[in-house]
Amino acid sequence: MKCNPYIAESAALIGDPARAGMLSVLMDGQARTATELAHIAGVSPQTASGHLAKLREGNLLAVERQGRHRYYRLASEKVAQALEALMVLSRDGPPRFRPPGPRDAQMRFARTCYDHLAGRLGVTLTDAFVDLGYLIGSAEEFTVTAAGEIAFDKFGLDLKELRRRKRSFARRCLDWSERRGHLGGALGAALFIQFQKTGWIKRQNDTRAVRLTRAGAHGLAQEFGIDVKLLGDGAA
Amino acid sequence: MKCNPYIAESAALIGDPARAGMLSVLMDGQARTATELAHIAGVSPQTASGHLAKLREGNLLAVERQGRHRYYRLASEKVAQALEALMVLSRDGPPRFRPPGPRDAQMRFARTCYDHLAGRLGVTLTDAFVDLGYLIGSAEEFTVTAAGEIAFDKFGLDLKELRRRKRSFARRCLDWSERRGHLGGALGAALFIQFQKTGWIKRQNDTRAVRLTRAGAHGLAQEFGIDVKLLGDGAA
DNA sequence: TCCATACTTCGGTTAATATCGAACTATGAA
DNA sequence: TTCATAGTTCGATATTAACCGAAGTATGGA
Structure with missing residues (x-):
């Protein structure tokens, strides 16, 4: 009865400590840049970039480009x-x-x-x-x-x-x-x-x-x- | 700023497909035996046993012994x-x-x-x-x-x-x-x-x-x- | 034009863990 | 006691993915 394998995807995304840290800090509703989030999660920028791409792919984060910055925020209130x-x-x-x-x-x-x-x-x-x-x-x-x-x-x-x-x-x-x-x-x-x-x-x-x-x-x-x-x- | 490393633990537990399947099926509020859950998740009994132990350890599941059966159910409404x-x-x-x-x-x-x-x-x-x-x-x-x-x-x-x-x-x-x-x-x-x-x-x-x-x-x-x-x- | 910054992609290494076979414990029935 | 079933632990293997260095793209400013 493979009911809802879907929830595993979202949960696994949240289940990584680095990603969980990013998501937690974004709970305040503010958007933050990739570099800020890398620092917060305690990983290198390139690692953070990978995480952020996954979170976006999984529809947990939305991104907005502003010049050479990319501002990430929670994709919706449902995520929060x-x-x-x-x-x-x-x-x-x-x-x-x-x-x-x-x-x-x-x-x-x-x-x-x-x-x-x-x-x-x-x-x-x-x-x-x-x-x-x-x-x-x-x-x-x-x-x-x-x-x-x-x-x-x-x-x-x-x-x-x-x-x-x-x-x-x-x-x-x-x-x-x-x-x-x-x-x-x-x-x-x-x-x-x-x-x-x-x-x-x-x-x-x-x-x-x-x-x-x-x-x-x-x-x-x-x-x-x-x-x-x-x-x-x-x-x- | 290691804000909330905690949520990662619970999320990672839910993030495995086999465990997610077990949890999903338990959403109906019924309790089920380890073997049933193994079958539902499509893994061997010994693998299921490991998963169930982790879910219990993580306070997502509660267990009750009845004879040689162990009935697992969601630990609380909060999990649901x-x-x-x-x-x-x-x-x-x-x-x-x-x-x-x-x-x-x-x-x-x-x-x-x-x-x-x-x-x-x-x-x-x-x-x-x-x-x-x-x-x-x-x-x-x-x-x-x-x-x-x-x-x-x-x-x-x-x-x-x-x-x-x-x-x-x-x-x-x-x-x-x-x-x-x-x-x-x-x-x-x-x-x-x-x-x-x-x-x-x-x-x-x-x-x-x-x-x-x-x-x-x-x-x-x-x-x-x-x-x-x-x-x-x-x-x- | 050149340089600095922000961010990404690629490749190789390493750590974590899901998996199952085999062997073990516990309960119930004959 | 003996056997069958339910569930566990242990050990080895294999897959996954997090991680960072190096190199690439894109933007802004001098």
Whole structure:
């Protein structure tokens, strides 16, 4: 009863440690170049190239050429779902190594996603921008309104300069813990830097977790009308 | 940045054709002996024994001894979910080799997904529950409304008892053929059992396919306002 | 034009593992 | 006890595929 030999193909693709590492890191919704992924997986560029070709062939990854770079991202949300399901399995089982709780909560509250802010804080902030009429969202990216131009400018961002950069300006990035879109791209990255400069947030040492300071909580309420109390655990 | 080497382990286990075959056939929730599984996977008993040991070690299978037999079954619903998620992936992509076949049509119409109902029938039923105001769906699970409590109780389900169980109560399970969510969890399983008890559905021998009886068609229309004619092929 | 960078393809080596034959243990029946 | 069946472990073999060095293609910039 050779029922579904097909699932073996996809599973085998995910089953290689190097490829699993690439896929895992792409779960944050960001696209990455082949070289970045090679470094992340800890293999040589030519080995990575082989892996990436297989993942593409197996419809797990999609690729987009931009100049001499090739940006790889998960082919669809379904891929992310399958990866999630496998992560759940890996958490089961014997103790192995159960990553500790508090940091996990911190990560869900706020973390870096490549170079911008993700987690509950990132999503809430993005929602607030939309509510305030600063941003208009589409499936793949955000547009800054006239009101947004003024507000971000007042906050110390140079939008004109940001637009000149090659990378996409205000990409919608999918958050895997929140399963919601949030602001990425050049604008998201610039905001993240600005938040650090003003001391509103602090990166935790050697992790992707991000902490909101007292000044940050105050500032978010003042500037963007965000009540941090509503953000729940990890906000303190 | 060795993020999640864990998922590679589980995926690699599923990634072998022989093991994938065993796992696929166990998706129907039944337990099977090592020899049966060897035959299904098309390998010798000693090879199968090795595979089964690995699957057990990896917490994908659970085993129960009965006399000189060892009955293997999926270790948990989570394993079934991961397998389904991988089936969704395998369906994507280029044609490859899509075996149509009558059995396939039956499977797409209605089948067991571990211990609950999947396929077009499962999805339609779930949709009907939502339309009738019995369930409210979110990304990961369903909530039973007051109206739903009454209806399911009338149908012979003991929701209080179901809620007491450890497993999740009303999970949304993704279907590989329909690519839609349908009702799983303790509630989904209980409904499936109830449907069998009332003689509305019958399991096909040795497959995951499920047949809707004439009484079932009538009952679905009567109780839940579902017109089976709209379900297309395989309904007869 | 020339060079640097990003990425790929090719070829040979090496490590991992799926496979089965043979032999072993455990259970049930005569 | 003796035999048959279910399942296992062990050892040898063969296939697969991950890996990297070397060399190739494509793009961007000077």
